Amino acid sequence: MTLCIPFLMFQGQAQEAIDHYLEVFPDAELLEIVHHPEGTEIYDPTPPASAEDLDDAEALDLAEAEVPEDTEAGEASCAAAESGPLDTGDLPEPTQQDSGEPESTETTLITVEHAEAASDRDEVPIAGAPLVATAQLKIGGQVLMIQDSLMKHQFSFTPSISVAVVVDSTAEFHQIVDSLAPGGEFLMEPGDYDFAANFAWIKDRFGMSWQVNQPLGQPEPTAQAEAPVWG
Numbered sequence: 001m002t003l004c005i006p007f008l009m010f011q012g013q014a015q016e017a018i019d020h021y022l023e024v025f026p027d028a029e030l031l032e033i034v035h036h037p038e039g040t041e042i043y044d045p046t047p048p049a050s051a052e053d054l055d056d057a058e059a060l061d062l063a064e065a066e067v068p069e070d071t072e073a074g075e076a077s078c079a080a081a082e083s084g085p086l087d088t089g090d091l092p093e094p095t096q097q098d099s100g101e102p103e104s105t106e107t108t109l110i111t112v113e114h115a116e117a118a119s120d121r122d123e124v125p126i127a128g129a130p131l132v133a134t135a136q137l138k139i140g141g142q143v144l145m146i147q148d149s150l151m152k153h154q155f156s157f158t159p160s161i162s163v164a165v166v167v168d169s170t171a172e173f174h175q176i177v178d179s180l181a182p183g184g185e186f187l188m189e190p191g192d193y194d195f196a197a198n199f200a201w202i203k204d205r206f207g208m209s210w211q212v213n214q215p216l217g218q219p220e221p222t223a224q225a226e227a228p229v230w231g
Contacts, residue, residue, distance in 0.1 A: 006163065007145045010206065011156075012042055014132035014148040017206045024179040025139045025165075026172070033135040036148070040131050044152040140165060159187055162201070162209040173198045173214045180204045180212075 010017055015035075022028045131148040138144075144163070167173045177190050183205030190200035198214035 005143045005145055007147070008157075008208065009147050009149050010132075011149050011152060012131065013206055014135065014146050015130065017208070018132070018135060018137055018146060020204075020206075021137060021139065024176060026175075027140060029138045031136040031138055031143065034133045036131040036133045036150075038130065040150070042131070042148070042150055042152055046152070139163075157203075157207040157209060159201075159203060159209040162211045164211045164213065167198075167212060167214050168218070170198060170214060173200075173212060176212050177202065180210055 008014075008017075018030065018033070022030060131150070132146060133148075135146040136143050137146055142163075165176065167176065174190075177200045180202045181204075184203050186200065186202055187209070188199065188201035190198065193199050195216070196213050197216050197218060198212075200212045202210045202212065204210065
């Protein structure tokens, strides 16, 4: 074994998260980053909801939405239906343009293999910012691998796995916690606990879980002594 590092998979927010973490952590360093080609998109394999998938209330709303609002047109349609079958002998043959077939649209697909799979599953493309193919972000000596998933999925990060951050001072603790908190939520409020001088458990706005800890008995760093002036 040559390497074992945490792997963080985002869904279109990897670049935003990297930029954010570079601002949050004083010693953060972006070691490498590779983006997917411009125009690459995330695909949602979930097909559109059908009538069978809707509950009674949603199905009723859908049925009401399909009823024509023009009452006179609706009554005329009913009268025509009661008068008997429609004589279509004098109607012109439908052309390809008005045959009711949807016009073809071009969609940028990720790969040929993915395009074939998409045609089978009626995938819906999700437009987004340039996507991260791979990146390595170093925080506190620990390298994190970061990537955008090219397939939308129903799962995300979970607090059962956190990135633990040990800080050197109270000032650093509050700087990191205050930067991670906006848009997220505290799983454990910042404070002094039996096991730490300062501790906070935070789920940030991307769903990532961080445990920021200032250990007990850790002396606060003192200002560096100024070098003596000679002469």
